[in-house]
Amino acid sequence: MLGAKQEKVYLCAVNVVIMIKKEDVLAKLPDLDGALSPEERELILNKMQVRAFRKNETIYQEGDIPSHLLCLISGKVKIYKDGVGGRAQIVRVADAVEYFGYRAAFSDENYVTAAAAFEPSVIATIPIGLIRQLIMRNPQLAWFFVRRLAIALGKSDARTVNLTQKHIRGRLAESILFLKESYGVEDDGQTLNISLSREDLANLSNMTTSNAIRTLSSFAQENLIALNGRKIKILNEATLQKISRMG
Amino acid sequence: MLGAKQEKVYLCAVNVVIMIKKEDVLAKLPDLDGALSPEERELILNKMQVRAFRKNETIYQEGDIPSHLLCLISGKVKIYKDGVGGRAQIVRVADAVEYFGYRAAFSDENYVTAAAAFEPSVIATIPIGLIRQLIMRNPQLAWFFVRRLAIALGKSDARTVNLTQKHIRGRLAESILFLKESYGVEDDGQTLNISLSREDLANLSNMTTSNAIRTLSSFAQENLIALNGRKIKILNEATLQKISRMG
DNA sequence: GCATTTATGTGTTAAATAACATCTTTTGCC
DNA sequence: GGCAAAAGATGTTATTTAACACATAAATGC
Numbered sequence: 001m002l003g004a005k006q007e008k009v010y011l012c013a014v015n016v017v018i019m020i021k022k023e024d025v026l027a028k029l030p031d032l033d034g035a036l037s038p039e040e041r042e043l044i045l046n047k048m049q050v051r052a053f054r055k056n057e058t059i060y061q062e063g064d065i066p067s068h069l070l071c072l073i074s075g076k077v078k079i080y081k082d083g084v085g086g087r088a089q090i091v092r093v094a095d096a097v098e099y100f101g102y103r104a105a106f107s108d109e110n111y112v113t114a115a116a117a118f119e120p121s122v123i124a125t126i127p128i129g130l131i132r133q134l135i136m137r138n139p140q141l142a143w144f145f146v147r148r149l150a151i152a153l154g155k156s157d158a159r160t161v162n163l164t165q166k167h168i169r170g171r172l173a174e175s176i177l178f179l180k181e182s183y184g185v186e187d188d189g190q191t192l193n194i195s196l197s198r199e200d201l202a203n204l205s206n207m208t209t210s211n212a213i214r215t216l217s218s219f220a221q222e223n224l225i226a227l228n229g230r231k232i233k234i235l236n237e238a239t240l241q242k243i244s245r246m247g
Numbered sequence: 248m249l250g251a252k253q254e255k256v257y258l259c260a261v262n263v264v265i266m267i268k269k270e271d272v273l274a275k276l277p278d279l280d281g282a283l284s285p286e287e288r289e290l291i292l293n294k295m296q297v298r299a300f301r302k303n304e305t306i307y308q309e310g311d312i313p314s315h316l317l318c319l320i321s322g323k324v325k326i327y328k329d330g331v332g333g334r335a336q337i338v339r340v341a342d343a344v345e346y347f348g349y350r351a352a353f354s355d356e357n358y359v360t361a362a363a364a365f366e367p368s369v370i371a372t373i374p375i376g377l378i379r380q381l382i383m384r385n386p387q388l389a390w391f392f393v394r395r396l397a398i399a400l401g402k403s404d405a406r407t408v409n410l411t412q413k414h415i416r417g418r419l420a421e422s423i424l425f426l427k428e429s430y431g432v433e434d435d436g437q438t439l440n441i442s443l444s445r446e447d448l449a450n451l452s453n454m455t456t457s458n459a460i461r462t463l464s465s466f467a468q469e470n471l472i473a474l475n476g477r478k479i480k481i482l483n484e485a486t487l488q489k490i491s492r493m494g
Numbered sequence: 495g496c497a498t499t500t501a502t503g504t505g506t507t508a509a510a511t512a513a514c515a516t517c518t519t520t521t522g523c524c
Numbered sequence: 525g526g527c528a529a530a531a532g533a534t535g536t537t538a539t540t541t542a543a544c545a546c547a548t549a550a551a552t553g554c
Contacts, residue, residue: 081404083412084494091404106397113404135386135393142389143382149396150353156403157328157338157360164410164453165330168541198502206411208542213503229550247331415511445532455512460533476520 032099035140043134049125059115059123060101066111068125070101075121076183076194079113080203089163090204091156093118093182102128102145103152118194163206166247172215173243175205176225176232188233195230279346282387290381296372306362306370307348313358315372317348322368323430323441326360327450336410337451338403340365340429349375349392350399365441410453413494419462420491422452423472423479435480442477 036044050073053059059070062082072094079092079100091113094100104111105128135142162174176192183194196204202212216232219225224240226233234240283291297320300306306317309329319341326339326347338360341347351358352375382389409421423439430441443451449459463479466472471487473480481487 081408083408084417085412087412089408089411091407103397103400106393107401109401112401135390137386139383139386139389142386142393145393146353146382146389146396149393149400150350153350153396153400153403154354154356154359156400156407160338160403160407160410161328161330161336163407164336165332165334170331209501210503210543211541213501217503456532457513457534458511460531464533 032141032144035138035144036134037138040134040138040141044126044130047127047130051123051125053117053121053123055117055119057117059117059121060111061114062111064111066101066105066109067128068101069099069105069128069131070115071099071124071126072096073122073124075123076118077115077121077123078118078200079115081113088203089206090200091159092152093179095183096121099148102131103149105132106145106149118196118200162244166244168205168207168211168215169218169243170245170247171205171207172201172212172219173224173240175201176219176234177237177240177244178204179232180234180237185234190235191231191233197230279388279391282385282391283381284385287381287385287388291373291377294374294377298370298372300364300368300370302364302366304364306364306368307358308361309358311358313348313352313356314375315348316346316352316375316378317362318346318371318373319343320369320371322370323365324362324368324370325365325447326362328360335450336453337447338406339399340426342430343368346395349378350396352379353392353396365443365447409491413491415452415454415458415462416465416490417492417494418452418454419448419459419466420471420487422448423466423481424484424487424491425451426479427481427484432481437482438478438480444477 049068053075059077060066074096076096077094077100078090079094080088080090082088092100094115101111101115104113131141135145163171166174179192179194179196183192185191185193198212198216199209201216202209205212207215216225216227219240220227222239224234224236224243226235296315300322306324307313321343323343324341324347325337326341327335327337329335339347341362348358348362351360378388382392410418413421426439426441426443430439432438432440445459445463446456448463449456452459454462463472463474466487467474469486471481471483471490473482
């Protein structure tokens with residue numbers, strides 16, 4: 001049935017040409033919690049496009065019209081808002097394999113956030129109109145998005161309070177733990193599975209880059225973490241959690 | 248068909264007994280964007296309970312198990328989180344007639360927020376299990392919640408950035424405009440249709456009560472607003488918007 | 495390989511805002 | 525009506541954090 005689709009697809013991300021077999025992408029595409037019938041799945045696969053993004057490349061921008069549901073096949077993505085004076089605030093992150101970029105489409109708005117790749121990423125895109133059609137005749141698919149939106153809203157509310165009420169140390173500790181939650185750790189069970197610039201870390205924690213650097217150094221000096229360039233190793237999670245809770 | 252339901256329902260809110268005819272509530276209950284069939288509507292009405300809440304009375308608390316979809320029939324409600332040092336942050340507000348209190352249920356969590364009545368309110372409650380059932384066989388109903396959650400998430404993200412990046416004047420200006428958006432104005436077209444304590448205003452704007460009072464006075468002195476006790480009259484919306492944008 | 499940009503690190507100063515202390519006014523209650 | 529409690533108002537001080545100014549190190553492009 002899918003035999004006809006096993007040709008290679010060439011993905012062009014500006015200067016870099018990456019070759020990925022479409023079948024490899026398909027194998028990774030999650031089935032939306034098993035909500036789709038084989039026919040629906042086929043429909044989606046026929047309309048799906050795949051694109052690769054370079055590190056730091058923008059995926060969509062504030063003001064863009066959302067036309068596709070995005071699925072992060074591999075890589076890591078930040079969703080952020082540009083605030084006062086060009087200062088960015090990361091509001092969410094996505095890890096593979098995860099759907100994103102549908103909120104604006106579902107509320108009939110243009111994007112109010114931007115998205116960019118933390119690291120080289122491959123993204124499948126599905127026309128949002130098709131998803132909308134499927135939702136209207138597949139309650140399980142609708143429920144998938146209800147659930148995901150409800151979870152995201154809970155996190156966003158928590159984030160609002162954490163970022164506004166906690167002091168710098170609390171916010172940074174929280175971000176480190178958030179990154180562990182979101183992207184996991186390496187084989188040693190301690191080193192965060194993502195490398196962020198100090199600036200990204202600051203944008204995640206609502207502080208200036210200088211203060212991110214300073215506070216990170218403090219944590220290292222207190223042996224709460226160990227730093228190796230952009231790699232962060234969590235040495236004392238209990239205390240970080242305490243700092244995060246206390247504000 | 249609904250004839251049998253036209254008895255009076257007695258609603259007891261602690262010390263106060265309010266008498267409301269159920270039919271009056273029913274007339275106001277929105278039909279979830281027309282998503283319900285007559286049979287589904289009947290099902291909901293049979294299971295629906297109605298309760299009145301006094302001013303400042305708690306509707307649900309952080310940690311409570313969400314068991315019902317809530318519909319604010321009349322009154323005004325705040326949804327808030329208690330943060331560091333007992334300081335509260337209002338994350339959302341609800342106006343009549345509006346559904347709320349479903350986020351936690353949809354993500355299978357206990358409430359992570361609390362809700363309380365800004366003013367005397369009447370709330371209809373519908374078992375969330377029933378709603379869940381209806382969602383699973385009525386995609387239009389599911390879409391209603393997808394849309395509402397998507398809108399709420401967009402607002403929450405915007406709020407995160409506004410509360411973290413703007414300065415006090417910008418945050419207060421924004422809150423005043425937010426209240427106009429949310430609750431509208433009186434017949435004069437200028438006076439906010441809600442009376443908040445200075446403390447609530449502070450909790451909405453992420454600042455101390457002292458600073459809310461001070462900044463409010465400044466705005467009044469600059470003729471941006473006029474204060475009459477808890478009543479706020481917007482005199483110069485354009486400038487407030489500018490202050491809100493500039494941070 | 496060298497120049498140029500970009501990222502990181504550190505000290506100093508200035509601004510924003512919370513904390514605190516009072517005082518006054520209003521509200522609720524018996 | 526009078527008392528107590530809550531809400532509102534205002535001044536002062538202390539703390540937090542941003543802004544700025546450099547310095548150094550690392551990455552990038554030619």
